[in-house]
Amino acid sequence: MIPPGFIQELLARADIVEVVGRHVTLKKSGGDWKGLCPFHGEKTPSFYVVPDKQFYNCFGCGVHGDAIRFLTEFTGATFVEAVEDLAQQLGMQVPEEERSPEERERAKAAKERQQTLTEVLAKAAAHYKAKLKADARAVAYLKGRGLSGEIAARFGLGYAPEGWRGLASVYPRYDDPLLTESGLVIVTGDEGEEQKRYDRFRDRIMFPIRSVQGEVIGFGGRVLDKGEPKYLNSPETPVFSKGRELYGLFEARQALRAKGYCLVVEGYMDVVALAQMGFANAVATLGTACTAEHVQKLLRFTDSIVFSFDGDAAGRRAAARALEAALPHASDTRSFRFLFLPTEHDPDSYIREHGQSGFESYVAQALPLSRQLADLAREGCDLGTAEGRARFVAQAKPLWLQLPDGALKLQVAGELAALAQLPGEELMALFTGVRPGAARSAARGARGGAPRAPRRAPRAAIRGPADNVAWALAGHAEGWLQLSDADHELLSAQPGWHGEFFRWLDREVQEHGAQPWATLRVALAGLEWAAPVLALIDANDPALQPALEDLPVLMNQLQKDRIRAEISPLLGRR
Template identity: 70%
Template sequence: MSIPQSFIQELLSRVDVVDIVGRYVPLKKGGANFMGLCPFHGEKSPSFSVSPAKQFYHCFGCGKNGNAISFLMEHAGMGFVEAVQDLAQQVGLQVPDDDISPQEKERAAAARQKQATLTDVLEKAAHAYRQHLRASTRAVAYFKGRGVSGAVAKRYGLGYAPEGWRSLASVFAHYDDPLLEESGLVIVSEEDGGKRYDRFRDRVMFPIRNVKGECIGFGGRVLGDDKPKYLNSPETPVFHKGRELYGLFEARTAIREQGYALVTEGYMDVVALAQLGFPNAVATLGTACTPEHVQKLLRFTDAVVFSFDGDAAGRRAARKALDGALPHASDTRSIKFLFLPPEHDPDSFVRAQGTDAFARCIGDAVPLSRFLVEAASEGCDLGTAEGRAHMASNARPLWSALPEGVLRRQVLSDLAQLAQLDAHDLADLWGKSAAQEAARQPA
């Protein structure tokens, strides 16, 4: 497979070497560059420098240097083609391949073109919403009331969608452009002969950015008590809520610096936490945490803390996040679950108890292994054989979702102890019935 040089150039212009290196090496900003401990030679003080401007890394200790592709080859042990494919996938590029038909190539190119057009449209709307925020004393008062400073509002690109049905008509020359509907900004009514109107009206606006920093959608919140309180962009060719995390673009440097990512339930949590000294927070977008979300986060860090409100809904959301996290819980990763007191969300908790108390909660968060056992035991009377059997039956799919490794074995032995079984017996039992199921599948 030969890859044209022009494609390599385009690829390198789209990826960020700081992102790529940062997946493997904790980096800290130092002046124009990022510094870290060199992954190629042992050292105690950082002499490994990554330049976002030059898209290049260089070690002043051992002299290793190169770009994003050579880093993946030298550090992650990938082959050239594998490294190119890995990078291309991250930025949504298709590696040119002669095996693909011209029609397929054309379709892929058209899809990319469409995505670029949609993000341009959304970016233009985001710009207009930011302007409207400055002009609206009510919206400014809302953010001030939540303690959001001008600097944080700017970092997250916060805005305001004014009242009125067709405010965007003053932003876009052609309000009937189908792109406005496709981007989710405008709704076309089924009745009324297809009347068009703005989706977001009289709401404070949170632009949702992808990891490249492009605007791919919005979350909007009412200023008062109207319903629905939160409104998100619909699914579009550029926005898939099951894949995107609010605040990841803004938080990625802080995630590297703090060494972990904090996952919350809402965009106001993210903005408020950034204001209160936790700039490493992200949020799912009105949806349960998926394995894709977790995988995306783990590109930036090996440690994730999920924070949930302490009510029943928070508990249910945590269970879903557990399911999303299990396949990624390898031995070198740390995944934890934090439950706030029922009356609090992260914002109100930090305000009431202070940042130190919240930092302690993060430190005391429940490790995935323990939460798995708790989740399996829920509602089971472990004082009876029936209850223990029920627990084991609940635990099996959870345990099976874990990747091979030491953690998986440890959890098995914890579960066996709880079930009052020998770990070998439990492994035998689960292994055997798995083999029987496999045998029952038609070939």
């Protein structure tokens, strides 16, 4: 864990103009600096860097933050990686708390191992790229697919020649264990004369898979002619995991901002062909279903995602898995849509037949998440019968419950109620277990009406346990990592702004590490639900802020409140 005090000192020493200026051309504008925003396409500069406040802001797309946030947003680095990068630039040593010398040594060795593997893979990528230029058959194949030399160079495409030991001429030792660990060479048999080594990729077009930092972490290889498998991926390695990585994300980063959405497709060739045709905002999963980690990674770059699938049964199954990955992240300000192509087309063939405008129009007709949820829930259900509608409700419930609290969740409930031919209140009772009468009583109270037979005076002026937990974690974000999974679920399920804040904090800590309140405050600014959080911190005496050691007591109070709320209806209390 990086101490918050070090983060504050790092930001105080950093010159944000210098940090941003390494990546963006800036010109002096009064006391500030301005340039073309790197996060969305524009012709007139609306991106400003304010040295006095060590802050950047774009009046065009709204991105803003400090030097660390710029590095995480622009380069795709994690919070810890951005801190280490900035500290190295300033000649500062990042302190490490709560880790023994042995743990630090292991972490250092693992990082050096990963760096070595990416260097090995980069050398292979350069070899494959050179072989592509020298092989007329491979070049002809790519030209036949409509790809230019420029687009092939942009994605670093290459060719792995025929032959079992083509990489033997690339590395000093073909028996180097790193070649096996990186997935480039396959070893069979026991050690000795019986052991065989050969290249994994042979006679294939090679697609380097890059991390969001641009490092080569693996490969995908496609056969030129007939053969199986059509696509062959690198195996899981210390630097490559198919369930976490997306092909083309490094190349698509700026296009995601310019286009305003990400198009998730199923193949490497689709990504490259779409980029050739003007849709550089496409990425592809690596032969696996779309995962929650894929969605989280994409949401660092855009709030709008379109999943593209074939219109057959396999495509529908893949769409169902993508929906489940997206549901927990479908807040009111995000958009998830689902595109099903005609069975005779993939994205590449569709855009070539119908043109850019035709494909753009087809994307605009993609189903919204709410419709996809309803369509999935009604599979196998005859909504013309009571039994079919009951089954529809049963299938919709687990999907609906995954949505975060907010207006979208209520809107979806209303649409599902109409399809089920149920009053909205009755459907909510089936979904949540809260009786309609209790919901009406709560609604009257929310509107200011006097609750029936009140047992205690209202506590409007008193901070509740959720308030105190939010206050404690805002000032000590590292406390989130000390809580259990059950605690995380309890906090994330809190209604209103509390749940929004806790879910947001979970994403921030997972993606950027524990950050000081000064950094979190900048990130919160502008979020539509964040005003109560800022008021909670700003309007109260800092001396009264709960400490980290108070968290167990606060969580215990919150748990008791939850249990009390669950059993009260059973006891007939209002």
